[in-house]
Amino acid sequence: MTTIGVIGGTGGQGFGIALRFAQVGENVIIGSRTIDKALAAVEKAKELLGDIPNIQAATNPEAAKAADVLVLTVPLAAQRDILLSIKEGAAGKPLLDATGPLESCIGGSATRYIDLPEGSAAERSQSILPDAKVICAFNTISQSWWLQLDEPIDCDCLISGNDEDAKAFVTPLIEKIPGIKVVDCGKLERARIIEKITPLLIGLNIKNKCQFGGIRITGLDKGRA
Ligand SMILES: NC(=O)c1ccc[n+]([C@@H]2O[C@H](COP(=O)([O-])OP(=O)(O)OC[C@H]3O[C@@H](n4cnc5c(N)ncnc54)[C@H](OP(=O)(O)O)[C@@H]3O)[C@@H](O)[C@H]2O)c1
Known part of the structure:
Protein backbone atom coordinates (compact mmCIF):
# COMPACT_ATOMS: atom_id res chain seq x y z
CA MET A 1 0.00 0.00 0.00
CA THR A 2 1.29 3.47 -0.90
CA THR A 3 0.87 6.44 1.42
CA ILE A 4 -0.30 9.50 -0.51
CA GLY A 5 -0.07 12.92 1.11
CA VAL A 6 -2.42 15.47 -0.42
CA ILE A 7 -0.99 18.92 0.22
CA GLY A 8 -3.97 21.27 0.23
CA GLY A 9 -6.28 18.26 0.52
CA THR A 10 -9.13 20.31 2.03
CA GLY A 11 -9.98 22.09 -1.25
CA GLY A 12 -12.21 20.77 -4.03
CA GLN A 13 -9.51 19.18 -6.17
CA GLY A 14 -7.38 17.74 -3.37
CA PHE A 15 -10.31 16.42 -1.36
CA GLY A 16 -11.72 14.62 -4.40
CA ILE A 17 -8.33 13.07 -5.24
CA ALA A 18 -7.93 12.01 -1.58
CA LEU A 19 -11.36 10.33 -1.59
CA ARG A 20 -10.64 8.44 -4.79
CA PHE A 21 -7.27 7.09 -3.59
CA ALA A 22 -8.80 6.11 -0.24
CA GLN A 23 -11.66 4.40 -2.06
CA VAL A 24 -9.22 2.10 -3.92
CA GLY A 25 -7.47 1.16 -0.67
CA GLU A 26 -4.41 3.41 -0.65
CA ASN A 27 -3.30 5.11 2.53
CA VAL A 28 -4.21 8.80 2.31
CA ILE A 29 -3.18 11.75 4.44
CA ILE A 30 -5.17 14.96 3.97
CA GLY A 31 -2.82 17.88 4.50
CA SER A 32 -3.76 21.43 5.45
CA ARG A 33 -2.19 24.56 6.86
CA THR A 34 -4.18 23.83 10.03
CA ILE A 35 -4.74 20.47 11.67
CA ASP A 36 -8.35 21.34 12.57
CA LYS A 37 -9.23 21.88 8.92
CA ALA A 38 -7.55 18.58 7.97
CA LEU A 39 -9.44 16.74 10.72
CA ALA A 40 -12.75 18.23 9.55
CA ALA A 41 -11.99 17.04 6.00
CA VAL A 42 -11.28 13.52 7.27
CA GLU A 43 -14.61 13.54 9.14
CA LYS A 44 -16.35 14.55 5.93
CA ALA A 45 -14.48 11.83 4.01
CA LYS A 46 -15.68 9.23 6.51
CA GLU A 47 -19.26 10.43 6.12
CA LEU A 48 -18.91 9.80 2.40
CA LEU A 49 -16.85 6.59 2.40
CA GLY A 50 -17.75 4.99 5.73
CA ASP A 51 -15.50 4.68 8.76
CA ILE A 52 -12.45 3.50 6.85
CA PRO A 53 -9.06 3.44 8.59
CA ASN A 54 -6.90 4.45 5.59
CA ILE A 55 -7.52 8.21 5.65
CA GLN A 56 -5.85 10.50 8.14
CA ALA A 57 -5.26 14.19 8.84
CA ALA A 58 -2.01 16.13 9.23
CA THR A 59 -0.48 19.52 8.68
CA ASN A 60 1.09 19.82 5.23
CA PRO A 61 4.70 19.39 6.49
CA GLU A 62 3.78 16.29 8.52
CA ALA A 63 1.79 14.85 5.61
CA ALA A 64 4.80 15.33 3.32
CA LYS A 65 7.16 13.61 5.75
CA ALA A 66 4.87 10.60 6.27
CA ALA A 67 3.89 10.05 2.62
CA ASP A 68 5.60 8.10 -0.19
CA VAL A 69 3.93 10.17 -2.93
CA LEU A 70 2.74 13.77 -2.69
CA VAL A 71 -0.09 15.51 -4.50
CA LEU A 72 -0.06 19.33 -4.64
CA THR A 73 -3.50 20.96 -4.91
CA VAL A 74 -3.19 24.58 -3.83
CA PRO A 75 -3.83 27.84 -5.70
CA LEU A 76 -0.92 29.27 -7.68
CA ALA A 77 -0.72 32.22 -5.27
CA ALA A 78 0.05 29.79 -2.42
CA GLN A 79 2.36 27.48 -4.39
CA ARG A 80 5.73 28.86 -3.25
CA ASP A 81 4.93 29.18 0.46
CA ILE A 82 3.29 25.77 0.66
CA LEU A 83 6.13 24.06 -1.22
CA LEU A 84 8.75 25.67 1.03
CA SER A 85 6.77 24.43 4.05
CA ILE A 86 7.08 20.80 2.83
CA LYS A 87 10.65 21.02 1.53
CA GLU A 88 12.09 18.50 3.99
CA GLY A 89 9.40 15.85 3.51
CA ALA A 90 9.23 16.20 -0.27
CA ALA A 91 12.91 15.53 -0.98
CA GLY A 92 13.39 12.51 -3.24
CA LYS A 93 9.65 11.81 -3.59
CA PRO A 94 7.28 11.98 -6.57
CA LEU A 95 5.20 15.17 -6.31
CA LEU A 96 2.10 15.17 -8.50
CA ASP A 97 1.45 18.82 -9.24
CA ALA A 98 -2.08 19.94 -10.22
CA THR A 99 -1.39 23.68 -9.93
CA GLY A 100 -3.18 25.69 -12.58
CA PRO A 101 -1.67 28.99 -13.73
CA LEU A 102 -5.04 30.62 -14.27
CA GLU A 103 -5.65 34.33 -14.59
CA SER A 104 -8.21 34.00 -11.74
CA CYS A 105 -5.20 33.74 -9.38
CA ILE A 106 -4.52 37.42 -10.05
CA GLY A 107 -8.11 38.58 -10.17
CA GLY A 108 -8.91 37.72 -13.79
CA SER A 109 -10.73 34.95 -15.63
CA ALA A 110 -10.38 31.20 -14.92
CA THR A 111 -10.63 30.64 -18.67
CA ARG A 112 -7.32 32.41 -19.31
CA TYR A 113 -3.82 31.05 -18.77
CA ILE A 114 -1.04 33.20 -17.36
CA ASP A 115 2.54 32.77 -18.55
CA LEU A 116 5.06 32.09 -15.81
CA PRO A 117 8.78 32.86 -16.09
CA GLU A 118 9.61 29.17 -15.41
CA GLY A 119 7.41 28.07 -18.35
CA SER A 120 4.69 26.29 -16.35
CA ALA A 121 3.46 25.86 -12.78
CA ALA A 122 5.02 22.38 -12.60
CA GLU A 123 8.43 23.71 -13.69
CA ARG A 124 8.01 26.44 -11.08
CA SER A 125 7.44 23.74 -8.44
CA GLN A 126 10.59 21.95 -9.62
CA SER A 127 12.61 25.16 -9.36
CA ILE A 128 11.31 25.75 -5.80
CA LEU A 129 11.93 22.12 -4.75
CA PRO A 130 14.85 20.85 -6.88
CA ASP A 131 15.09 17.65 -4.79
CA ALA A 132 11.48 16.56 -5.42
CA LYS A 133 10.51 14.50 -8.46
CA VAL A 134 7.86 16.85 -9.84
CA ILE A 135 5.27 15.40 -12.21
CA CYS A 136 2.58 17.54 -13.80
CA ALA A 137 -0.69 15.64 -13.22
CA TRP A 146 -13.25 13.18 -8.52
CA LEU A 147 -16.30 13.81 -6.35
CA GLN A 148 -18.63 11.64 -8.48
CA LEU A 149 -17.66 8.72 -6.27
CA ASP A 150 -19.97 6.08 -7.70
CA GLU A 151 -18.84 6.55 -11.32
CA PRO A 152 -15.61 5.75 -13.20
CA ILE A 153 -13.79 8.91 -14.28
CA ASP A 154 -14.18 9.34 -18.04
CA CYS A 155 -10.91 11.24 -18.51
CA ASP A 156 -7.25 10.64 -19.30
CA CYS A 157 -4.66 11.90 -16.86
CA LEU A 158 -1.97 13.68 -18.86
CA ILE A 159 1.34 13.63 -17.02
CA SER A 160 4.84 14.95 -17.68
CA GLY A 161 8.05 14.80 -15.69
CA ASN A 162 11.80 14.38 -15.95
CA ASP A 163 12.17 11.35 -13.68
CA GLU A 164 11.18 8.26 -15.68
CA ASP A 165 11.21 5.94 -12.64
CA ALA A 166 8.88 8.27 -10.72
CA LYS A 167 6.44 8.37 -13.65
CA ALA A 168 6.59 4.56 -13.95
CA PHE A 169 5.83 4.29 -10.22
CA VAL A 170 2.84 6.65 -10.17
CA THR A 171 1.21 5.46 -13.41
CA PRO A 172 -0.29 2.19 -12.06
CA LEU A 173 -1.13 3.98 -8.82
CA ILE A 174 -3.21 6.63 -10.63
CA GLU A 175 -4.74 3.98 -12.90
CA LYS A 176 -6.13 2.16 -9.85
CA ILE A 177 -8.82 4.86 -9.90
CA PRO A 178 -11.60 3.48 -12.11
CA GLY A 179 -11.81 4.96 -15.60
CA ILE A 180 -8.55 6.90 -15.65
CA LYS A 181 -5.88 6.19 -18.25
CA VAL A 182 -2.52 7.86 -17.74
CA VAL A 183 -0.86 9.36 -20.81
CA ASP A 184 2.83 10.13 -20.37
CA CYS A 185 3.41 13.27 -22.44
CA GLY A 186 7.18 13.39 -21.91
CA LYS A 187 9.53 15.68 -20.02
CA LEU A 188 8.33 18.17 -17.43
CA GLU A 189 8.36 21.06 -19.91
CA ARG A 190 5.33 19.46 -21.60
CA ALA A 191 3.44 20.89 -18.62
CA ARG A 192 3.46 24.14 -20.65
CA ILE A 193 0.93 22.44 -22.94
CA ILE A 194 -0.94 20.27 -20.41
CA GLU A 195 -1.67 23.14 -18.02
CA LYS A 196 -3.22 25.16 -20.86
CA ILE A 197 -5.93 22.50 -21.23
CA THR A 198 -7.42 23.43 -17.82
CA PRO A 199 -8.67 26.91 -18.81
CA LEU A 200 -9.85 25.43 -22.12
CA LEU A 201 -11.97 22.86 -20.25
CA ILE A 202 -13.29 25.50 -17.82
CA GLY A 203 -14.38 27.58 -20.83
CA LEU A 204 -16.07 24.55 -22.41
CA ASN A 205 -17.88 23.79 -19.16
CA ILE A 206 -19.18 27.35 -19.00
CA LYS A 207 -20.22 27.29 -22.67
CA ASN A 208 -22.04 23.97 -22.27
CA LYS A 209 -23.42 24.71 -18.77
CA CYS A 210 -21.81 21.54 -17.36
CA GLN A 211 -18.98 20.56 -14.98
CA PHE A 212 -17.56 17.38 -16.47
CA GLY A 213 -15.60 18.54 -19.51
CA GLY A 214 -12.53 16.31 -19.84
CA ILE A 215 -10.10 14.95 -22.40
CA ARG A 216 -9.21 11.57 -23.91
CA ILE A 217 -6.22 10.99 -26.21
CA THR A 218 -7.05 8.37 -28.84
CA GLY A 219 -5.20 6.26 -31.38
CA LEU A 220 -1.98 5.62 -29.45
CA ASP A 221 -2.40 1.82 -29.66
CA LYS A 222 -3.73 1.68 -33.21
CA GLY A 223 -1.32 0.10 -35.67
CA ARG A 224 1.36 -0.40 -33.05
CA ALA A 225 4.00 -2.91 -34.28
N1 LIG B 1 -10.81 22.43 -8.85
C1 LIG B 1 -10.58 21.85 -10.04
O1 LIG B 1 -11.48 21.29 -10.69
C2 LIG B 1 -9.17 21.86 -10.59
C3 LIG B 1 -8.90 21.21 -11.80
C4 LIG B 1 -7.59 21.20 -12.29
C5 LIG B 1 -6.59 21.84 -11.58
N2 LIG B 1 -6.88 22.46 -10.41
C6 LIG B 1 -5.81 23.14 -9.66
O2 LIG B 1 -5.68 22.49 -8.41
C7 LIG B 1 -5.32 23.47 -7.41
C8 LIG B 1 -6.34 23.41 -6.29
O3 LIG B 1 -7.61 23.72 -6.79
P1 LIG B 1 -8.85 23.87 -5.79
O4 LIG B 1 -10.00 24.24 -6.63
O5 LIG B 1 -8.95 22.67 -4.92
O6 LIG B 1 -8.38 25.13 -4.92
P2 LIG B 1 -8.91 25.72 -3.53
O7 LIG B 1 -10.08 24.91 -3.08
O8 LIG B 1 -9.07 27.17 -3.71
O9 LIG B 1 -7.64 25.52 -2.56
C9 LIG B 1 -7.17 24.28 -2.17
C10 LIG B 1 -6.54 24.38 -0.80
O10 LIG B 1 -5.34 25.14 -0.87
C11 LIG B 1 -5.04 25.58 0.46
N3 LIG B 1 -4.40 26.90 0.46
C12 LIG B 1 -3.14 27.13 0.79
N4 LIG B 1 -2.84 28.40 0.69
C13 LIG B 1 -3.93 29.04 0.29
C14 LIG B 1 -4.21 30.40 0.00
N5 LIG B 1 -3.30 31.38 0.09
N6 LIG B 1 -5.45 30.71 -0.41
C15 LIG B 1 -6.40 29.74 -0.49
N7 LIG B 1 -6.17 28.43 -0.21
C16 LIG B 1 -4.92 28.09 0.15
C17 LIG B 1 -6.34 25.55 1.25
O11 LIG B 1 -6.18 24.53 2.23
P3 LIG B 1 -5.97 24.86 3.80
O12 LIG B 1 -6.71 26.13 4.10
O13 LIG B 1 -6.59 23.65 4.43
O14 LIG B 1 -4.50 24.95 3.99
C18 LIG B 1 -7.38 25.12 0.23
O15 LIG B 1 -8.37 24.26 0.77
C19 LIG B 1 -5.29 24.84 -8.11
O16 LIG B 1 -3.98 25.18 -8.46
C20 LIG B 1 -6.14 24.59 -9.36
O17 LIG B 1 -5.78 25.43 -10.43
C21 LIG B 1 -8.15 22.49 -9.89
Missing part, protein backbone atom coordinates in the same frame (compact mmCIF):
# COMPACT_ATOMS: atom_id res chain seq x y z
CA PHE A 138 -4.43 15.95 -12.67
CA ASN A 139 -4.74 19.34 -14.44
CA THR A 140 -7.14 17.86 -16.99
CA ILE A 141 -9.55 16.23 -14.50
CA SER A 142 -12.02 18.50 -12.70
CA GLN A 143 -13.09 18.24 -9.09
CA SER A 144 -16.60 17.33 -10.27
CA TRP A 145 -15.25 14.06 -11.65
